[in-house]
Amino acid sequence: MTNHGFQHGSAAGLRIHVLPTKAFKTFAISLYAGVPLDEKTVTRTALAPFVLRRGTASYPETTMFRERLEELYGAGFGFDIYKRGDYQIVQFRMDTINDSFVQSKESLLGESFAFLGEVLTKPLLENGSFRASYVATERETVRKKLEAIVNDKIRYAAERCIEEMCAGEPYRLHPLGQRADLEAISPQVLTESYQSWLNDAILDLYVVGDTTAEEVQKLVERHFAASRTANGEYATNTPAVHVKEVKTIEERLDVNQGKLNMGLRTTITYKDSRYAAALMYNGILGGYPHSKLFVNVREKESLAYYASSRYDGHKGIGTIQSGIEIQNYGKAVDIIKQQLDELKAGNISDLELQQTKAMIRNLLSEIQDSAFELISYDFNRQISGKDRSAQELIAEVEAIGAQEVKAAAETFELDTVYFLTGQKEE
Numbered sequence: 001m002t003n004h005g006f007q008h009g010s011a012a013g014l015r016i017h018v019l020p021t022k023a024f025k026t027f028a029i030s031l032y033a034g035v036p037l038d039e040k041t042v043t044r045t046a047l048a049p050f051v052l053r054r055g056t057a058s059y060p061e062t063t064m065f066r067e068r069l070e071e072l073y074g075a076g077f078g079f080d081i082y083k084r085g086d087y088q089i090v091q092f093r094m095d096t097i098n099d100s101f102v103q104s105k106e107s108l109l110g111e112s113f114a115f116l117g118e119v120l121t122k123p124l125l126e127n128g129s130f131r132a133s134y135v136a137t138e139r140e141t142v143r144k145k146l147e148a149i150v151n152d153k154i155r156y157a158a159e160r161c162i163e164e165m166c167a168g169e170p171y172r173l174h175p176l177g178q179r180a181d182l183e184a185i186s187p188q189v190l191t192e193s194y195q196s197w198l199n200d201a202i203l204d205l206y207v208v209g210d211t212t213a214e215e216v217q218k219l220v221e222r223h224f225a226a227s228r229t230a231n232g233e234y235a236t237n238t239p240a241v242h243v244k245e246v247k248t249i250e251e252r253l254d255v256n257q258g259k260l261n262m263g264l265r266t267t268i269t270y271k272d273s274r275y276a277a278a279l280m281y282n283g284i285l286g287g288y289p290h291s292k293l294f295v296n297v298r299e300k301e302s303l304a305y306y307a308s309s310r311y312d313g314h315k316g317i318g319t320i321q322s323g324i325e326i327q328n329y330g331k332a333v334d335i336i337k338q339q340l341d342e343l344k345a346g347n348i349s350d351l352e353l354q355q356t357k358a359m360i361r362n363l364l365s366e367i368q369d370s371a372f373e374l375i376s377y378d379f380n381r382q383i384s385g386k387d388r389s390a391q392e393l394i395a396e397v398e399a400i401g402a403q404e405v406k407a408a409a410e411t412f413e414l415d416t417v418y419f420l421t422g423q424k425e426e
Helices: 042-052 062-071 106-119 133-153 153-165 185-202 213-223 275-287 292-300 326-345 350-369 370-386 390-398 402-409
Strands: 007-012 014-020 026-036 076-084 088-096 202-209 248-253 257-265 304-312 319-326 413-421
Touching: 007 213, 007 413, 014 106, 014 213, 026 185, 026 370, 026 390, 042 076, 042 088, 042 133, 042 185, 062 292, 062 402, 076 106, 088 106, 088 370, 106 213, 133 153, 153 248, 153 319, 153 413, 185 413, 202 213, 202 304, 202 370, 213 319, 213 350, 213 413, 257 326, 275 326, 275 370, 275 402, 292 304, 292 319, 319 326, 326 402, 350 390, 402 413
Parallel strands: 014 202, 248 413
Antiparallel strands: 007 014, 026 088, 026 202, 076 088, 257 319, 257 413, 304 319
């Protein structure tokens, strides 16, 4: 048992994590399925859950599928697809009201497991393959989602910056895959790919609610009877950073406002003892409204409509996003680089430290109020191999001074400058 209350075990080729608590009126159930990001499989893996949610062996029609959730007192069911480090993760979520609050003949937790187990392991198959009409419709769904990114220029610039920066690495891939791959995915191809995904993925099943690890283990053995041979672990590797020269990419599209994005690489990842210092670095640089980018680039110089930064601790990458007038490109690059230099020089005020600590503390404290936040925090531990409770991380953040932030700043190296600009003047 770890200090934040999750009990860990395994059954039927799944890792099981249970937090017995009476703090919530519902059961929160999360199933994470992770596979390495790979150009050959990324689009098929992304498409599968869209088809799985259309129907199962017992509920072949989508309306029956939805009615079944209504019978479970309006249980919620959904999924997300994202990347963590070089892994593509599909997360299925269910939340079901706790039995003691309703008059139900069957255990609602049991019924939810039966439903989730069926969605995952007993999909609707016709002649051994997914229903063709479902595959065709959901291919369109995924295509539209990928097209929406191109149409949202802020998201597009962020994705393109990562693509250019990580050319040749799995991390360049979008977790929803590639539009060009969709057409070739037939029901047969998708079914085969789903079956090997189900066998090979690292599966982590979480339950938060008024239950026990023993009860969950029994339910998993009953409802997840997939004959799995794999039960892997997430591989974690420390990124080596050697930026030989900064890449500068300029792309022209029909935009009125320029999008200036930058990518940085750091050796500090989630499992590193300096992780708290990297969180502080990102917070002071551009994570919050009091940050250097926001104050200096947006407010003082009025150079940007927005300016912020993010830090991906699973990959060891920092990104800067800003929207600027096209003619201000040179000025904006200079002043953003100036903020990076300020941090490397350790020019950090006590106020910046205090405000950033307060923001991080609030975010980490709020985890306790949400079952799914508790789950996703613990899942970070499964991916990174680092056991650090939210309370411990808050204490680490509190202890950080300008010197530690400066040391973290020195590990962040500018790698890529990406500028999305308007069409050439005719």
